[in-house]
Amino acid sequence: MGQYSIWVLEYSYVTNYHKSGVLYGAHNQGYVKLPYCYALIKGNGHVAMVDVGYNNKDYGKHLADKFGVENWRSPKVVLSEIGLSPDDVDTVFISHAHFDHFGNVEDFPKATFYIQEREIAKWVWAMSLPDRMRWMNVAVDPGDIVRGVDLARQKRLVMLDGAMENALPGVDVHAAFDSHTYGSMWVTVRDQSGKDNWVLAGDLVYVFDNIEGSGAAIDVETLYVPVGLAVGSQTNLVLATEEMMKQVGYEARRVIPIHEERLKDRFPSRITDQGLRITEICLADGEKSMVR
Amino acid sequence: MTKGSGQAFFERAVTIHRYDCEAVATSAATPAGGEGDGYEPSATAPEAVIRYTLAARPLYDGMRRLIGHVAGLLVLVQAGGRRDVLDLPDLTVARDRWLELRDALRDVASPRGLEQHFGRMELAHAIVGEALDEFDDARRQSGWKRRLDHAGEKIKSAYATLQTASEPRAGMTMVDFSQACCSCAQHWRQEGGSNGPVFDLGS
Numbered sequence: 001m002g003q004y005s006i007w008v009l010e011y012s013y014v015t016n017y018h019k020s021g022v023l024y025g026a027h028n029q030g031y032v033k034l035p036y037c038y039a040l041i042k043g044n045g046h047v048a049m050v051d052v053g054y055n056n057k058d059y060g061k062h063l064a065d066k067f068g069v070e071n072w073r074s075p076k077v078v079l080s081e082i083g084l085s086p087d088d089v090d091t092v093f094i095s096h097a098h099f100d101h102f103g104n105v106e107d108f109p110k111a112t113f114y115i116q117e118r119e120i121a122k123w124v125w126a127m128s129l130p131d132r133m134r135w136m137n138v139a140v141d142p143g144d145i146v147r148g149v150d151l152a153r154q155k156r157l158v159m160l161d162g163a164m165e166n167a168l169p170g171v172d173v174h175a176a177f178d179s180h181t182y183g184s185m186w187v188t189v190r191d192q193s194g195k196d197n198w199v200l201a202g203d204l205v206y207v208f209d210n211i212e213g214s215g216a217a218i219d220v221e222t223l224y225v226p227v228g229l230a231v232g233s234q235t236n237l238v239l240a241t242e243e244m245m246k247q248v249g250y251e252a253r254r255v256i257p258i259h260e261e262r263l264k265d266r267f268p269s270r271i272t273d274q275g276l277r278i279t280e281i282c283l284a285d286g287e288k289s290m291v292r
Numbered sequence: 293m294t295k296g297s298g299q300a301f302f303e304r305a306v307t308i309h310r311y312d313c314e315a316v317a318t319s320a321a322t323p324a325g326g327e328g329d330g331y332e333p334s335a336t337a338p339e340a341v342i343r344y345t346l347a348a349r350p351l352y353d354g355m356r357r358l359i360g361h362v363a364g365l366l367v368l369v370q371a372g373g374r375r376d377v378l379d380l381p382d383l384t385v386a387r388d389r390w391l392e393l394r395d396a397l398r399d400v401a402s403p404r405g406l407e408q409h410f411g412r413m414e415l416a417h418a419i420v421g422e423a424l425d426e427f428d429d430a431r432r433q434s435g436w437k438r439r440l441d442h443a444g445e446k447i448k449s450a451y452a453t454l455q456t457a458s459e460p461r462a463g464m465t466m467v468d469f470s471q472a473c474c475s476c477a478q479h480w481r482q483e484g485g486s487n488g489p490v491f492d493l494g495s
Contacts, residue, residue, distance in 0.1 A: 058455075058466070059465065059466065059467060062460050062465065099467050117368070117372055120364050120367050120368060120371075121364070121368060123360065123364055124360075124361050124364035124365055124368070124382060125382070127357040127358070127360045127361040127364065128357075128361050128382060128385045128386065128389065131350060131353070131354070134353070134357070137357060137360070139467060140360065140467070141466050141467045142356055142357065142359045142360030142363060142451065142466065143451050143455070143466055145360045145363040145364050145367060146359065146360075146363040146447055146448055146451045148363065148364075148367045148371070149363050149366045149367055149370065149444045149447065149448070150444070150448075151371070152366070152367050152370035152371035153370055153441065153444060157367065157370075157371040158371070159367075159368075159371045159372050
């Protein structure tokens, strides 16, 4: 047992997401359910999150009505399922600036946010490019950057340049530049022995198959298959995956992909009254289960 | 309006949606006061509306990105404590983009019923200009932090104003969702549609 408990909390989902967005090269292979989740880390007197989801009031109705994003619930409702409220959250690690990860900072009034400086700087650059290059700023809501201005003014936005050890005691962040986004990062929750580490991968890994894809074609058991969407490169995604795996002793189950529906098959989970999933990755000493 | 030219206009107008996309088909669903309020084109002048939509959408998108661009510079200065950001060429690029948008706005004619929508676009553009003026002052004068606070307020106001000109029916949304979580064709295919030409409007 470590010093932190970790849960993955679903706050919405897309029933049918094109598989090629999840797995590089998986064209014409249909659709998969894509849960929208954030991760919560609790222990050592801290409540931290990896990402904050998006705020339904701005474009949620548009997403729901037109594109099949379903069953959005507020952080207040979602966190209450594990006995917490957004006011309890003191730290948020933003894995990257896409709207479904960085789009709801307002709901966490007491949190300090960590993001890679490169993530902001390169989005600024991308937004300044001519129209013909606008693909490079896909899925970013300028409103989230605008809200970042307020966070900065309130001294609640910490910009990182690469990795940071012990952002919280035993919790590190690591950068994966020019991968899924320009300044993506992942979070590693360590224990002292090094044998009970967990990696919260953000969107650097969407699903198990990004780590344990079939290697039959080249006569190996498994291989890394990067996610489909990258403004950087799939090469950098694979390199980041290798680094994550190294941090957990190549035990694939310890790299947590938050968009993976099958987390419930691998970890204790329950479905709430709202039809959303809570997955319990690990429990700290003395912490009671929220899924049993 | 001849059928050919009207069809061509429409095909160009819906470049992010299929002709049978729900986003187009459910055009009456937008609630008053919400996203899209103010976009009430007159049914008597469809070609003028389509012309306006084609002209306005890139301007909306340009302003959306300009707001993100300027806000990002503010974040870099204020969270990173980097006053040198004020001397980066990115600020000059933002001003150049603003001037291009100003010129382009002058060339747009808003049809009857869309004056309010166009007015919001103009207002958002003007407020971004004020934010850029604050940046210029911050670079030249002492008290730069206070100037940038003002710029922050302006850029929030510009975003809120442009948000009121958002109109999903015309492809004017604050987030480009095309690669994010959805694709127009997805629902249609599930309902048995084939992979025919995307903009096959039929005869």
